[in-house]
Amino acid sequence: MKNGEVNHLRRMGSAWAVIAVVADLVYWFAVGPHVPPGRLTEAAKNNQMDFNILMLVALPVLLGVWVYLAYSLRVWSAKRGGPEPVGGPAAASNRRTQVLWISITSVAVLAAAAFGTVALIVDHGSGGGEGPNPVWMPTGAAKAETAALAGKATWAPGTNAVLPVQVIAQQWKFTYRYPTFGGFESPDLILPANTSVAFNVTSLDVIHSFWAYQLSIKADANQGVNNVAFTETKGPGQFVVRCSELCGIWHGSMYNYGKVVSQGAFMQWAQQTEMANAANTKLLPPFAYTYAPDANGAAGGLYPDGTVTPYNSSLTYGAKQPAS
Amino acid sequence: MTISAERPTDVVATPPSTSGAVRRGGWFSQHLGTALIAAILGYLFGHWLGNHIAGNYTPVVNSGVNDLANFFGLLFGVVGWLLGIGALNYPLAKIAGRSGTEKTPDVEGFSKYFRYSTDHKTVGLQYVIGVCLFLFTGGLLAMAIRTELLNPTTHIFAPSTYIEIVSEHGTIMMMMATSIVVGPLGNYLIPLMIGSRRMAFPRIEAFSFWIFTAGYMVIFSALPYGGFPTGWTGYAPLQNQAGPGMISYLFGFAVIGLGMMAAGFNIAVTIINYRAPGMTWGRVPIFVWSILATAALLTLATPVLFSAGLFGILDRVDQTAFYVAEHGGSSYLWENLFWFFGHPEVYIMALPAFGIVAEILPVFCRKPLFAQKVGAAGMIGVALLSFFVWQHHIFQSGINPDMRPLFMLTTELISIPTGFIFLVGMGTLYKAKIRYELPMLFSLALFFNFLIGGLTGVFLSDVPVNVTVHGGFFVLSHFHYTIMGGLLFAFMAGLYYWLPKMTGLMLNKKIGLWQFWLMFVFFNLTFFPMFIIGLLGQPRRVYTYAKNLQGLNDFSSISAFILGISFLIFAWNLAYSWFIKPEKAPANPWDSLGLEWQTATPVPVHNFDRIPVIMTDPYHYGEPGATALADLSGVSSSTGNPA
Incomplete structure (x- = not known):
């Protein structure tokens, strides 16, 4: 190998090493901690961490290509009148470079996939919608979900129980249902701090997406489907909920705000709302994970025999309604 | 490798068109005008027929909307268009038992561009104008979107109008992008680059262009019907709930899909069978490789979209319930069918871009293309893998959760063959002698933009991070970086590079430099802030957003307007260099060794x-x-056998 060649690569390499290390450090300490979605929940915290780790890898790659481009575009510009390029087979391919490139990119890519998978499993689905049959659940979630269906779910401060909350999306609003408190419905999403929450997301009409931004929860709402997402809230704070799947003309206005409050305050709010709403709650169908009206339901006529359910008939209240 | 002795004779077959019988095209022969008239007549007939058959049925009482009439109107309109332009002359003659073997001679002169021409060079130039029309319409709609987003509370458009604009913009751009390179450059250059006298199926080639233009009109017919509210993804059941404009979307994609399948099939067959003697696979230019990989995707992925659209039309017209959960269908069916096409679709847009820049780099570096075989393998690899990644668009939708790590893996794997393109590019730059001509500048811009687009793709494919970035401006910015920053810059590179060959006229460099720098700088200033806007929580397709994001949105909008101006400068350059001050192009202005430059110009x-x-x-x-x-x-x- 000629001296000239080594020098070029070495110069680029050293410039890159310095720039990349500085960029990574600046990113990690100055930018990283402020990256959305923040740290309001366990999922948010972990997802911020995942984003930052990916960035630590992506920045050097980006800068590597940029340094290479900047260097070569300047040094090998025809205007500088350098030597004529040497063609021939040596310039057309170089086995070592090719093998090195393929190996490095493969390792990086496989590492990223492995990292993402581990993060996904350890964090109980990372706040993403896991569908009607979640595989990575926090402890106690399955029990709480089953109990909710039987109308026996309870939640009290300090018990570490999982709080199931149903999110009912429709054009163009979200409604929240709390099966642990008699199944009342509320336009407000209030959550207790330091609690595992299971969001059961469903839709009454088209596809919506429940995106609780600071909670780092995103789960599509499909009619007749229960899409479950988990997270564990941290300290008190506010968050915004937006629909992030185009759902018709007022999609842009489909948002509201929610709060994470102390467990005591949540208990107080929930009990008060349960009492205040009791008269209305009585008229609602019993709690179920899909909220599709049947022959006897509010809108009526969609499931005449109560057996046609898309996923799991036992989870649909239509199956249990007595004939009118 | 030398010439095989057997092949030449059948390759030097009779030229496709009989030059002796040049037809003078008069006003009463078939051309664009007759096609328009026939399309209108067809539309009226279809609309009448639909109302005749299903006039008593309207999905909404007293709405006066009859989806069957709308669908038949469009269907017969397209048939009329094809009849009027002459696309069906040959098949109808064959069906009628008349000899269809003699070739309809092509019309000479300027009017050939308005006719059903089977010369791949005419079709290529027709496509240039066709895709530019598509592109500029879509671009105008983008300007409207950015105008609306100048202010979160003061609205220029009603929400229903805004959603129409957003949906039309996305759909038009996606339709255009499927053909933007394959159509103009693929059709024009493939035969020249592989040493062939024609495409394998000239009539299918002409058909692919004219059905493409029909698709343009069909998708536009949505506007008088009140548009469609679903965006380019057309998710059901919103699709089932939407107004009559939805038919234009579903049928429009089917029509464009026919063109895509026809073009892909024709190009693949041409590349495989019409290579000149001695053009072994190792010698096939990298651009041809990229178009071959694209053609495979066009042919294999588009039928899925075609069927999905058909199901959608049936749901609306015949009350089937493919996508309606409450009647036993599934909203996931459309999502999966659509993205099963949709993901190969985005590589239909990326691969030709890679091909163009890889073809251009060596010319302006005066160096051999580095690792050509790795590059070609990368393109094939991308094409194959692109069929196994589609569920990454619906990670949070409630799909089987076990599938998510798999699709995360396949999605990230696809960055390995994509990375080959960077290896090819960077290796070619090494110790080169770089001439900064316009095609080279646009090609280099691709490496800058696509790198950002590609790396942000890794973030999107990571399921945990996807929770925050899915469905927001982050993903919007990501795919604009790959499609606009990649494909459109490559398209411009290709036009500046090859138009002198195609038209015989150089494009003005000074105007081109203005275009390049405005486009490059303001493309980045438009779309980079959108990554931040997305991370800060702005979902896609909204007309209102958080007050604190107005600064970034305004910055992005104003940059977008200047980006729009750069396209006007391009249009000005075409007008200036073609009509105002034409400058004849030398036979080989870039000193290329490519075969396409070795023939005469024109x-x-x-x-x-x-x-x-x-x-x-x-x-x-x-x-x-x-x-x-x-x-x-x-x-x-060499065989002593005169042609």
């Missing part, structure tokens, strides 16, 4: 007087005394 009707014999690959730059690319005196002379 390209003769039969491309090559004699079929060339290919001696080597076209990248032997910096190699004095290297073997000439091709023996242009051709097979006939």
Whole structure:
């Protein structure tokens, strides 16, 4: 190998090493901690961490290509009148470079996939919608979900129980249902701090997406489907909920705000709302994970025999309604 | 590798068109005008027929909307369009038992561009104008979107109008992007680059262009019907709930899909069978490789979209319930079918871009293309893998959760073959002698933009991070970086590089430099802030957003307007260089070794007087005394057999 060649690569390499290390450090300490979605929940915290780790890898790659481009575009510009390029087979391919490139990119890519998978499993689905049959659940979630269906779910401060909350999306609003408190419905999403929450997301009409931004929860709402997402809230704070799947003309206005409050305050709010709403709650169908009206339901006529359910008939209240 | 002795005779077959019988096209022969008239008549007939059959049925009482009438109107309109332009002359003649074997001679003169031409060079130029029309309409809609987003609370458009604009913008751009390179450059250059006198199926080629233009009109017919509210993804059941404009979307994609399948099939067959003697796979130019990979995707992925659209039309017209959960269908069915097409679709847009820049780099570096075989393998790899990644668009939708790590893996794997393109590019730049001509600048811009687009793709494919970035401006910015920053910059590179060959006229460099710098700088200033806007929580397709994001949105909007101006400068450049001050292009203005530059300019009707014999690959730059690319005196002379 000629001296000239080594020098070029070495110069680029050293410039890159310095720039990349500085960029990574600046990113990690100055930018990283402020990256959305923040740290309001366990999922948010972990997802911020995942984003930052990916960035630590992506920045050097980006800068590597940029340094290479900047260097070569300047040094090998025809205007500088350098030597004529040497063609021939040596310039057309170089086995070592090719093998090195393929190996490095493969390792990086496989590492990223492995990292993402581990993060996904350890964090109980990372706040993403896991569908009607979640595989990575926090402890106690399955029990709480089953109990909710039987109308026996309870939640009290300090018990570490999982709080199931149903999110009912429709054009163009979200409604929240709390099966642990008699199944009342509320336009407000209030959550207790330091609690595992299971969001059961469903839709009454088209596809919506429940995106609780600071909670780092995103789960599509499909009619007749229960899409479950988990997270564990941290300290008190506010968050915004937006629909992030185009759902018709007022999609842009489909948002509201929610709060994470102390467990005591949540208990107080929930009990008060349960009492205040009791008269209305009585008229609602019993709690179920899909909220599709049947022959006897509010809108009526969609499931005449109560057996046609898309996923799991036992989870649909239509199956249990007595004939009118 | 030398010439095989057997092949030449059948390659030097009779030229496709009989030059003796040049037809004078008069007003009463078939052209754009007759096509328009026939399309309108067809539409009226179809609409009447639909109302006749299903006039008593309207999905909404007293709405006066009859989806069957709308669908039949469009269907017969397209049939009329094809009849009027003459696309069906040959098949109908064959069906009627008349000899369809004699070739309809092509019309000479300028009016050939308004006719059903089977010359791949005419079709290529028709496509240039066709895709530019698509592009500029879509671009105008983008300007409207950015205008609306100037202020979160003061609205220019009603929400229903805004959603129409957003949906039309997305759909038009996606339709355009499927053909933007394959159509104009693929059709024009493939035969020239592989040493063929024609495409394999000239009539199918012409069909692919005219059905493409029909698709343009069908998707536009949504506007008088009140548009469609679903965006370009057309998710059901919103699709089932939408107004009559939805039919235009579903049928429009089916029509465009027909064109895509026809073009892909024709191009793949041409590349495989019409290579000149000596053009072994190792010598096939990298651009041809990219188009071959694209053609495979066009042919294999589009039928899924076609069927999905058909199901959607049936749901609306015949009350089937493919996508309606409450009647036993599934909203996931559309999502999966759509993305099963949709993901190969985005590589239909990326691969030709890679091909263009890889083809252009060696010319302006005066160096051989580095790792050509790795590059070609990368393109094939991307094409294959692209069929196994589609569920990454619906990670949070409630799909089987076990599938998510798999699709995360396949999605990230696809960055390995994509990375090959960077290896090819960077290796070619190494110790080169770089000339900064316009095609080179646009090509280099692709590497800058696509790198950002590609790396942000890794973030999106990571399921945990996807929770925050899915469905927001982050993903919007990501795919604009790959499609606009990649494909459109490559398209511009291709036009500045090859239009001198196609038209015989140079494009003005000074105007082009203005265009390039405005486009490059303001593309980045428009879309980079959108990554931040997305991370800060702005979902896609909204007309209102958080007050604190107004600064970034305004910055992005104003940059977008200047970006729009750069396209006007391009249009001005075309007008200036073609009509106001035409400057004749030298035969080989960039000193390229490519076979397409070795024929005369303007390209003769039969491309090559004699079929060339290919001696080597076209990248032997910096190699004095290297073997000439091709023996242009051709097979006939080497076999002593006059054509």
